[in-house]
Amino acid sequence: DIQMTQSPSILSASVGDKVTITCRASQTIDNFLAWYHQKPGEAPNLLISRVSDLEGGVPSRFRGTGSGTDFTLYIDNLQPDDFGIYFCQQYRNYPLTFGGGTTVDI
Amino acid sequence: QVQLVQSGAEVKMPGASVRVSCKASGYIFSDNVIHWLRQAPGQRPEWLGWINNGNLNSYYSRDFRGRFTIIQDTSATTVYMDLTGLTSRDSAVYYCAREKGGRYPYWGQGTLVTVSS
Numbered sequence: 001d002i003q004m005t006q007s008p009s010i011l012s013a014s015v016g017d018k019v020t021i022t023c024r025a026s027q028t029i030d031n032f033l034a035w036y037h038q039k040p041g042e043a044p045n046l047l048i049s050r051v052s053d054l055e056g057g058v059p060s061r062f063r064g065t066g067s068g069t070d071f072t073l074y075i076d077n078l079q080p081d082d083f084g085i086y087f088c089q090q091y092r093n094y095p096l097t098f099g100g101g102t103t104v105d106i
Numbered sequence: 107q108v109q110l111v112q113s114g115a116e117v118k119m120p121g122a123s124v125r126v127s128c129k130a131s132g133y134i135f136s137d138n139v140i141h142w143l144r145q146a147p148g149q150r151p152e153w154l155g156w157i158n159n160g161n162l163n164s165y166y167s168r169d170f171r172g173r174f175t176i177i178q179d180t181s182a183t184t185v186y187m188d189l190t191g192l193t194s195r196d197s198a199v200y201y202c203a204r205e206k207g208g209r210y211p212y213w214g215q216g217t218l219v220t221v222s223s
Binding site: 091 | 165168210
């Protein structure tokens with residue numbers, strides 16, 4: 001199975017900050033990497049597919065980069081609605097697997 | 107619009123079975139694949155399996171084969187997951203999600219399954 005490792009696990013930030021979250025795969029996943037945002041009591045919300053493709057309605061302050069095994073999510077100009085947990089997910093191989101999550105505490 | 111509406115919370119005894127439903131609407135049901143995932147408190151989502159809503163093929167995580175089954179009622183555009191032999195480790199929120207090329211733009215609201223004696 002492909003293991004996904006995120007860092008940091010917790011991140012404290014303020015409104016207006018730039019935030020960086022990293023995700024590492026245990027083997028190459030090409031560009032089959034997605035990012036989700038989850039708020040308490042809600043299902044995860046897909047933000048980015050194929051490393052850097054923003055889903056419809058996702059603000060341009062979210063940006064994804066990377067390739068192979070190392071990936072990064074950047075959030076510019078952090079907004080109050082951005083608090084919550086961010087997960088990466090690989091969909092290169094079954095079983096589909098998620099990172100352990102990064103809690104963004106505003 | 108695409109909607110996936112799941113059944114309500116369940117409380118089960120250890121050793122029991124649970125069925126959770128997922129009613130799909132707002133799109134062509136048979137042209138898609140629905141997956142089931144679960145998320146224990148404070149944990150990452152865990153993939154369980156999928157069913158192809160057109161040809162009814164299914165595929166399961168090897169960690170759950172033998173006690174996890176996905177079926178559907180095509181006329182009702184509803185997918186069901188059955189999990190048997192419940193233990194406390196199965197306590198989690200169970201989600202159905204419509205796949206788009208391996209990722210999940212559409213999710214049900216989640217169903218809390220609590221296993222407790």
